[in-house]
Amino acid sequence: MPKIYVSSTINAPAVDVWKLVRNFNGLPSWTPFVAESRIEQNAHPDQIGCIRNFLLKDGGRIREKLLALSDYDLSCSYAMLESPMAVENYIATLSLTPVTDGNMTFAEWRAEFDCAPERESALAQQIGTGVFQSAFTALKQRFAR
Amino acid sequence: MVKVCQSTIINAPVQDVWSVLRDFNGHERWHPAISFSEIEGGDAADAIGAVRHFRLTDGSELREQLLALSDKDRRLSYCLLEAPLPLMGYVASIRLKPVTDGNTTFWEWSSEFHPPAHRRDELVKLVTEGIYQAGFESVRRLLNGRPVAEPTGATSKQPVARLIPERPQLEPPRTSAQGTRAKAILVERHGGPEVLQLAEIALAPPSRGEVQIRHTFIGVNFIDVYCRTGYFDLLQPPGVPGMEAAGVIAAVGPEVSGFSVGDRIAYACPPVGAYCERRNMAPDLLVHLTDGVSDLTVAASLLKGITASFLLHDVYSVKPGAVVLIHAAAGGVGQLLVQWARHLGATVIATVSSDDKARIVERLGAHHVIVYSRENFAEAVMRLTEGKGADVAYDAVGNDTFGGSLAALGVRGHLVSFGQASGPVGNWDIGGFSSKSITISRPNYAHYTDSPEKLGPHINRFFAALRQGVIKIGAPRQYDLARAADAHRDLEARRTTGALVLKA
Numbered sequence: 122m123p124k125i126y127v128s129s130t131i132n133a134p135a136v137d138v139w140k141l142v143r144n145f146n147g148l149p150s151w152t153p154f155v156a157e158s159r160i161e162q163n164a165h166p167d168q169i170g171c172i173r174n175f176l177l178k179d180g181g182r183i184r185e186k187l188l189a190l191s192d193y194d195l196s197c198s199y200a201m202l203e204s205p206m207a208v209e210n211y212i213a214t215l216s217l218t219p220v221t222d223g224n225m226t227f228a229e230w231r232a233e234f235d236c237a238p239e240r241e242s243a244l245a246q247q248i249g250t251g252v253f254q255s256a257f258t259a260l261k262q263r264f265a266r
Numbered sequence: 267m268v269k270v271c272q273s274t275i276i277n278a279p280v281q282d283v284w285s286v287l288r289d290f291n292g293h294e295r296w297h298p299a300i301s302f303s304e305i306e307g308g309d310a311a312d313a314i315g316a317v318r319h320f321r322l323t324d325g326s327e328l329r330e331q332l333l334a335l336s337d338k339d340r341r342l343s344y345c346l347l348e349a350p351l352p353l354m355g356y357v358a359s360i361r362l363k364p365v366t367d368g369n370t371t372f373w374e375w376s377s378e379f380h381p382p383a384h385r386r387d388e389l390v391k392l393v394t395e396g397i398y399q400a401g402f403e404s405v406r407r408l409l410n411g412r413p414v415a416e417p418t419g420a421t422s423k424q425p426v427a428r429l430i431p432e433r434p435q436l437e438p439p440r441t442s443a444q445g446t447r448a449k450a451i452l453v454e455r456h457g458g459p460e461v462l463q464l465a466e467i468a469l470a471p472p473s474r475g476e477v478q479i480r481h482t483f484i485g486v487n488f489i490d491v492y493c494r495t496g497y498f499d500l501l502q503p504p505g506v507p508g509m510e511a512a513g514v515i516a517a518v519g520p521e522v523s524g525f526s527v528g529d530r531i532a533y534a535c536p537p538v539g540a541y542c543e544r545r546n547m548a549p550d551l552l553v554h555l556t557d558g559v560s561d562l563t564v565a566a567s568l569l570k571g572i573t574a575s576f577l578l579h580d581v582y583s584v585k586p587g588a589v590v591l592i593h594a595a596a597g598g599v600g601q602l603l604v605q606w607a608r609h610l611g612a613t614v615i616a617t618v619s620s621d622d623k624a625r626i627v628e629r630l631g632a633h634h635v636i637v638y639s640r641e642n643f644a645e646a647v648m649r650l651t652e653g654k655g656a657d658v659a660y661d662a663v664g665n666d667t668f669g670g671s672l673a674a675l676g677v678r679g680h681l682v683s684f685g686q687a688s689g690p691v692g693n694w695d696i697g698g699f700s701s702k703s704i705t706i707s708r709p710n711y712a713h714y715t716d717s718p719e720k721l722g723p724h725i726n727r728f729f730a731a732l733r734q735g736v737i738k739i740g741a742p743r744q745y746d747l748a749r750a751a752d753a754h755r756d757l758e759a760r761r762t763t764g765a766l767v768l769k770a
Contacts, residue, residue, distance in 0.1 A: 126364075126366065127366050127367065128363060128364060128365045128366050128367060128372070129365060129366070129367035129368075130275055130365055130367070130368075130370075130372075218273065218372070218374070219273065220273045220274060220275060220372065221271065221272045221273050221274070222272065222273060222274035222275070222399070222402060223274075223275075225275070227273070227275070227363070227365065227372040229363065254366075254367060257367060258367075
């Protein structure tokens with residue numbers, strides 16, 4: 122089972138970054154690759170079990186289910202239900218940790234999934250660099266002091 | 267109960283930070299509050315349950331026990347058993363995480379304890395700032411720092427121009443136009459020791475970006491022999507050899523910051539030119555000296571100590587349990603390698619040329635000493651390791667030992683060939699190395715030390731090892747500057763043990 126781990130530092134207090142990323146329906150507002158998003162069945166975006174249905178700027182559509190959200194740990198886990206990437210059992214967690222020295226944020230994003238073995242490295246690259254790192258880079262720019 | 271949590275980002279890869287922090291007995295190497303630490307009962311520092319007994323710089327003593335250690339999670343937990351402060355029930359954890367974006371490290375240090383109510387704020391502040399934040403800064407300096415010996419006090423930061431007029435009678439002003447003369451050992455042509463001739467040379471005032479150093483002691487190293495003979499092309503005659511010295515800043519040229527007249531400094535770097543009373547040079551690789559260390563000791567050990575540091579940490583990383591073969595173990599670098607490799611947890615097998623030298627090396631802590639004039643050392647290594655061979659061999663002897671070193675290595679062993687005191691090693695067919703998958707490196711001092719960034723960690727490690735007694739420097743043999751040729755003769759004849767210095 123491929124595992125992806127990407128981490129970064131963001132030059133803003135963790136609570137400020139968390140305000141932005143805790144919104145399960147908020148990808149269009151902070152990632153560079155999501156065009157629009159809605160929560161299915163009119164659920165609240167912080168209701169565990171809700172499903173976000175979003176459209177990528179390249180046209181792909183993804184549905185993901187919120188598995189866990191913790192305002193105490195500043196962490197959010199979700200499963201991918203449908204996507205154009207042909208992966209199975211995809212579960213990801215985005216978490217933030219305060220860095221007291223400089224009042225910054227340590228951000229981590231990890232994912233595990235199953236896929237055809239020959240696609241592992243390409244998918245790991247696509248998700249690790251194309252999704253997680255590019256979203257972190259956008260956060261870093263947004264919060265640049 | 268209070269909880270304390272501090273975190274920081276260290277600008278180094280997570281495995282580098284972890285290799286420093288996972289050593290439960292290693293805090294004496296980096297934490298400024300700790301003067302001495304040992305594991306009780308001689309247990310391994312990574313055995314769960316190990317107790318570290320340590321002394322702070324204020325003399326108080328503490329005991330802490332290792333509760334958990336995970337190389338997978340890069341996490342370590344420990345509790346306090348005894349302390350002079352009421353940190354009741356103190357349990358602390360250190361954990362590291364990689365920051366993949368930039369290859370740096372997130373480090374979190376947290377704890378819980380029950381302080382008496384009236385001392386709560388004081389103890390929280392002590393733990394937060396005195397232990398955790400101070401620890402962050404020390405490890406940061408250790409891993410990516412400038413030389414430690416550099417003072418961080420306000421005086422060193424003040425512009426040079428403001429300091430100089432305070433002692434105008436002691437030294438000429440820095441813009442002094444007239445030059446001076448200095449005694450130096452001048453090599454007019456490459457050759458034997460006899461080409462080391464005393465001369466008087468003209469010395470201009472330091473130019474832009476240079477300082478003038480008045481030497482006290484000058485280190486004599488085998489690399490100076492290679493420069494003298496032309497084996498290395500670092501010295502083009504006519505020129506002054508020498509790459510290591512200690513002394514005092516005598517004048518400061520324009521556009522130099524961080525150095526003032528009267529500063530005690532040392533260096534161990536090209537360009538050559540140390541065999542003299544005074545010289546001018548760029549200050550980039552100068553190291554400030556603190557009060558605790560003498561010019562004589564530094565001149566005798568800086569270049570060798572830096573060499574030992576990169577040989578044991580960068581060229582090959584010696585890990586606990588490794589079998590390390592060290593040739594010429596009674597020599598300058600050899601003595602440091604023996605002591606330091608042992609401190610790193612290696613089994614040290616040393617070779618020497620005589621019984622007298624064997625006794626010296628035994629006292630330094632070598633586990634096995636082989637007198638190679640009497641015994642085939644490769645066979646001895648195989649016998650001592652029950653046929654497994656050495657993991658790494660440090661060989662600066664060259665021609666006489668190179669083949670034996672290869673034979674003494676185990677499967678996937680590594681040979682570090684860092685000199686050729688007995689002559690060049692000749693040509694070898696590397697095809698034969700596949701019989702044991704042997705690897706070889708031929709490190710060049712400059713490639714590990716030619717910038718402050720490369721040099722800094724070795725300087726830090728070396729001075730820390732010196733301070734803590736990990737390595738001890740014996741009294742060097744002293745020669746007057748005019749007798750440099752005698753020093754070279756003795757060094758080449760392998761008549762000496764330990765270091766040689768010239769008195770400027």
